[in-house]
Amino acid sequence: GAGVSQSPRYKVAKRGQxxxxxxxxxxxxxxxxxxxxxxxxxxxxxxxxxxxxxxxKSGLPSDRFFAERPEGSxxxxxxxxxxxxxxxxxxxxxxxxxxxNEQFFGPGTRLTVL
Amino acid sequence: xxxVTQMEGPVTLSEExxxxxxxxYTATGYPSLFWYVQYPGEGLQLLLKATKADDKGSNKxxxxxxxxxxxxxxxxxxxxxxxxxxxxxxxxxxxxxNSKLTFGKGITLSVRx
Numbered sequence: 581g582a583g584v585s586q587s588p589r590y591k592v593a594k595r596g597q598x599x600x601x602x603x604x605x606x607x608x609x610x611x612x613x614x615x616x617x618x619x620x621x622x623x624x625x626x627x628x629x630x631x632x633x634x635x636x637k638s639g640l641p642s643d644r645f646f647a648e649r650p651e652g653s654x655x656x657x658x659x660x661x662x663x664x665x666x667x668x669x670x671x672x673x674x675x676x677x678x679x680x681n682e683q684f685f686g687p688g689t690r691l692t693v694l
Numbered sequence: 695x696x697x698v699t700q701m702e703g704p705v706t707l708s709e710e711x712x713x714x715x716x717x718x719y720t721a722t723g724y725p726s727l728f729w730y731v732q733y734p735g736e737g738l739q740l741l742l743k744a745t746k747a748d749d750k751g752s753n754k755x756x757x758x759x760x761x762x763x764x765x766x767x768x769x770x771x772x773x774x775x776x777x778x779x780x781x782x783x784x785x786x787x788x789x790x791x792n793s794k795l796t797f798g799k800g801i802t803l804s805v806r807x
Contacts, residue, residue, distance in 0.1 A: 583737075613795075620799070623738070623783075678793070684739075
């Protein structure tokens with residue numbers, strides 16, 4: 581079966597532009613996570629959805645970052661007025677249940693802000 | 695808060711050498727511990743995990759034992775192969791319902807033929 585997919589795989593934005601990153605989780609997976617991975621670092625948690633409910637957004641670095649999962653499947657991470665420090669790989673992961681299940685990661689979207 | 699500390703890299707080994715990658719953690723309660731691997735050009739994938747003290751996770755010849763007394767989860771392999779060249783991340787999830795992962799910085803392993 582298909583794994584987690586993300587699009588676009590690469591995005592170049594000029595400073596100040598808005599971007600939208602898409603995540604298609606594995607069908608039937610209840611939990612969905614977004615992580616940000618800066619160059620040479622490990623991924624850092626951004627936000628968590630259980631179905632359509634955003635239960636934890638404690639990792640979002642500013643109010644320019646917004647995520648949604650309106651129908652409990654596909655999710656979009658939106659970054660408004662991008663800054664150079666937003667340049668990173670954005671990873672999406674999904675898991676079947678809500679407690680301790682393996683998270684399956686997508687290939688990531690590499691965002692470069694010029 | 696929760697944190698994971700990995701040894702500094704990169705690590706370069708010859709094929710069939712013994713591998714140890716150190717990982718220590720800080721967390722309250724009884725977190726679950728993981729090793730994730732990222733092969734060149736591929737996404738992160740789970741290598742092994744342990745969910746309680748003294749558990750040993752194993753996969754593909756790799757092993758790691760959950761040591762609560764030393765808050766460690768060191769990754770070992772007796773004989774590495776060129777195909778093991780990748781970036782390795784140690785991670786934890788806290789006790790409780792939210793399974794968000796906290797990762798270490800990762801370490802790059804290169805295995806020479």
